[in-house]
């Protein structure tokens with residue numbers, strides 16, 4: 001069975017990353033790794049649900065200032081924590097979210 005794909009948009013539509021997007025009523029930051037891969041990082045803090053936002057090349061939560069790597073979503077305050085994420089596939093210049101939020 002083929003995994004469900006949800007179209008995010010064309011690559012050209014996102015000039016500057018991270019870009020805030022909403023998919024299926026859920027907020028994400030679309031990021032691109034230094035290896036050129038795209039991914040969606042959940043814009044909800046795993047600590048207590050704060051709104052994640054970019055600051056100085058990182059992603060931070062303004063509630064208690066946890067900081068996250070803006071490529072991997074790993075928490076820099078607690079190595080056991082990270083932002084949940086979805087895989088992004090690139091096909092014909094378009095971005096698709098695939099699989100579940102993990």
Ligand code: FES
Nearest residue numbers: 045047048061064
């Ligand atoms: S809710 Fe994000 S750091 Fe506490």
